Amino acid sequence: MDPLTALDQATADYGRTLEAHETAASAMAEAVVAALRAGHTPGELADRTPWTDRYIRDLGRAAGVKPATRGRKPRPRAVPAAPSPDAGSAPGPAASTGPG
Secondary structure (H helix, E strand, C coil): CCHHHHHHHHHHHHHHHHHHHHHHHHHHHHHHHHHHHCCCCHHHHHCCCCCCHHHHHHHHHHCCCCCCCCCCCCCCCCCCCCCCCCCCCCCCCCCCCCCC
């Protein structure tokens, strides 16, 4: 294939994929802003996207999302696992009665 024909073809392919990329990035930005409005943190969202928390904060500010309050955030408490129904029936190591 002629190098200029190959270049023309590659340029057309690039244009098509660039449009798809921009469409996907726009949809992702809208989803990020919706998640910020729902109370999710930029750091939490950065773990799920290729974007940094800083960029996500900037997206939120541009969309008018109020920043979270400063300071420590309460963390959800872990719920202890419910004991299994047969927890007491399983044989365990023999109890030690002391020396002798």
